[in-house]
Amino acid sequence: MNDGKSTISKQLVEIFENVMQVEHEFVNTNVGKKLSMSEIHTISAVGSDMLCSMGEIAEKLHITVGTLTVAINNLVHKGYVERYKSEKDRRIVKLGLTKQGKVIFSAHEAFHKNLVDAMIEDLSEEEQVVVSKAMLNLKGFVDRGYQSIQTAKH
Missing domain, CATH: 1.20.5 (Single alpha-helices involved in coiled-coils or other helix-helix interfaces)
Structure with missing residues (x-):
């Protein structure tokens, strides 16, 4: 590998090793909570604007609906996510963020904006x-x- 490629490779490894930790600290510091990165990314996948189904969110996160169910149960219990049953078909459950969940979502989005801004500065x-x-x-x-x-x- 030439020097340029070797440098890029080393930089990518360092970024991948550190970005999640920095992201985790940024979000938790800015919202005053202690959430895992899995919880933060699940909240982010639910999003702030529209209601999503379990299947849609599981697909975004590349996990099974069963795995997502455990995570969502935890986030509902903590007050970050709400379940909404469809008026037309009560079997259909959509998910949305609570006010607290939207605060986490906004902090996570701010981190990503800051990350991109720093990268292209x-x-x-x-x-x-x-x-x-x-x-x-x-x-x-x-x-x-x-x-x-x-x-x-x-």
């Missing part, structure tokens, strides 16, 4: 396009890996 528009292309390439690599894992499971 002092970059020209052309350089931002290159970064965006590199991120798409990385996302494609990760998505292909995820798809091959899913295919191997079935």
Whole structure:
């Protein structure tokens, strides 16, 4: 691996190792709560605007509905998520955030905004396009890996 690729590889490893910890501290410090990253990401997947089904959220998080049910039960108990039954079909349950859940969601969104702002700080528009292309390439690599894992499971 040439020096440029080696440097990028080392930087990616450091970022992946540290970003979740920094994200966790940022959200918990800003909301004065102690939530796990799993809880924060579940709250984020529920979102702040529209009601979502369990299946939709499980798909976003790449987990089973059964695993999500355990997480949602915990978040309902803690007061971050509410369940809403459909008026038309009582079997259909949608999820939404409580006021407390929306505070967590907003703090998490703020972290991501700050992360992107820091990443593109002092970059020209052309350089931002290159970064965006590199991120798409990385996302494609990760998505292909995820798809091959899913295919191997079935």
